[in-house]
Amino acid sequence: MMATRSNTWQLFFAVLSGILFGLGLAVSGMVNPAKVLGFLDVAGDWDPTLAFVMAGALAVTTPAFRVVLKRPGPWFASRFALPTKTDLEPRLVLGAALFGIGWGLAGLCPGPAVTDLVTARGSVLLFVAAMLAGAMFYDWLDARIKS
Amino acid sequence: MQTSFTPISGLLGGMLIGLAAVLLLLANGRIAGISGIVGGLLTRATADMGWRVAFVAGLWLGGIVYWLVCGEVFAVQLAATWPVMLIAGLLVGFGTRMGGGCTSGHGVCGIARLSKRSTVATLVFMGAGIATVFATRHVLA
Numbered sequence: 001m002m003a004t005r006s007n008t009w010q011l012f013f014a015v016l017s018g019i020l021f022g023l024g025l026a027v028s029g030m031v032n033p034a035k036v037l038g039f040l041d042v043a044g045d046w047d048p049t050l051a052f053v054m055a056g057a058l059a060v061t062t063p064a065f066r067v068v069l070k071r072p073g074p075w076f077a078s079r080f081a082l083p084t085k086t087d088l089e090p091r092l093v094l095g096a097a098l099f100g101i102g103w104g105l106a107g108l109c110p111g112p113a114v115t116d117l118v119t120a121r122g123s124v125l126l127f128v129a130a131m132l133a134g135a136m137f138y139d140w141l142d143a144r145i146k147s
Numbered sequence: 148m149q150t151s152f153t154p155i156s157g158l159l160g161g162m163l164i165g166l167a168a169v170l171l172l173l174a175n176g177r178i179a180g181i182s183g184i185v186g187g188l189l190t191r192a193t194a195d196m197g198w199r200v201a202f203v204a205g206l207w208l209g210g211i212v213y214w215l216v217c218g219e220v221f222a223v224q225l226a227a228t229w230p231v232m233l234i235a236g237l238l239v240g241f242g243t244r245m246g247g248g249c250t251s252g253h254g255v256c257g258i259a260r261l262s263k264r265s266t267v268a269t270l271v272f273m274g275a276g277i278a279t280v281f282a283t284r285h286v287l288a
Contacts, residue, residue: 007197013174014201015208020167021179021251022209026221028160031210034148034224040273040280045149049157054254056161057168061259064169069260074176081176082260083247088267095246096253096268100275102238105283106227109250110181110243113236114203118210119223126229127236134240135186142244 009076022115028053031115033107040104148224168256171202180252181206182243246272 029035030053038047073079103109108116108127116124168179175198177184184199214220227235243249246268248257253272257265 010175010198011201013170014198015205017167017171017174017179018202018205018207019209019212020163020170020205021202022206023213024160024163024165024167024209026160026210026213027163028157029150029153029222030160032150032222032224034222034226035150037148037226037280038150040276041284042277043281043285047150047152049150049153052154052157053161053164056158057165057255058161058259060162060165061168061255064165065172065256065259068169068173071173074172075174077176079176080172082178083257083262083264085247085264086262088264091245092247092264092268093271095242095244096271097242097246097275098238099242099246099249100272101279102235102242103250103272104276104279105231105238106235107225108235109239110185111206111249111251113239114181114185114206115210116223117207118214119220121223121225123225123227123229123232124223127232127239130233130236131240132185132189134237134242135182135244136189136240137237138241138244139186139190 006076013076021111024057025112025115028056031112033112035107036109036112037104037107040107148226150224164251164255168251168259172256178252178256180248180256182240182249183247183252186244242272 025031029049035047035049038045039050069080106127110131113124113128113131117128171177171179184202187195188199248265248268253265253268258269
């Protein structure tokens with residue numbers, strides 16, 4: 001009973017968080033690949049907006065995470081699920097570099113790509129399908145290398 | 148495609164994104180990293196699926212809410228051709244899984260936790276993005 005109730009609240013807050021996230025992407029203009037590419041184009045007509053989006057987000061998360069993580073646990077789960085790795089492995093750097101190249105080619109990263117599905121544009125659908133395929137391919141490769 | 152600098156809506160939207168990340172951590176104890184949440188849908192067992200599906204649906208619904216409130220869809224200006232979108236999507240999917248995060252997980256949440264890994268990853272993908280745009284717009288073009 002208790003578990004079922006907390007599961008319902010988890011779903012509620014996941015939807016709410018997702019909506020706020022998507023709304024934030026839309027308000028900030030980061031759903032528009034042209035604005036993202038405008039930020040990355042430091043040698044052209046530079047649009048610094050993305051830096052302000054990051055600053056706005058970090059101004060909230062940096063102090064609030066400190067306060068939240070002092071709690072014994074989250075509201076509706078047994079514990080905080082935080083990353084545990086601390087070492088700078090080659091795959092962290094290589095993965096981030098490959099992601100950055102893709103980001104610079106299309107002007108899309110995973111969050112805006114999902115929100116942009118609202119527009120039902122063919123090239124956004126193609127990007128998301130390719131993104132899922134790329135993620136599955138990495139997972140498959142990783143499992144093969146480990147075994 | 149030139150875009151205009153919009154610092155106020157940028158800050159406001161960024162704060163909404165931050166609020167979303169705080170809420171997910173406080174309520175569910177989870178990091179709001181989109182590539183990780185979506186990636187978990189492709190691999191994880193069924194017990195973990197519910198909140199992930201709910202979050203991704205919300206992310207899409209946020210765009211619908213914006214549309215309803217403003218009366219028009221937000222601007223999405225795409226310059227890349229279909230083959231480029233395909234390659235870019237593959238790189239983003241593969242790279243974020245390999246690097247363990249994207250702009251949200253490493254950039255917004257990781258840096259907030261003062262994680263060395265996330266700070267390095269963010270600098271690397273920003274640098275790679277800047278280099279890619281420099282190459283496509285100023286060297287190859």
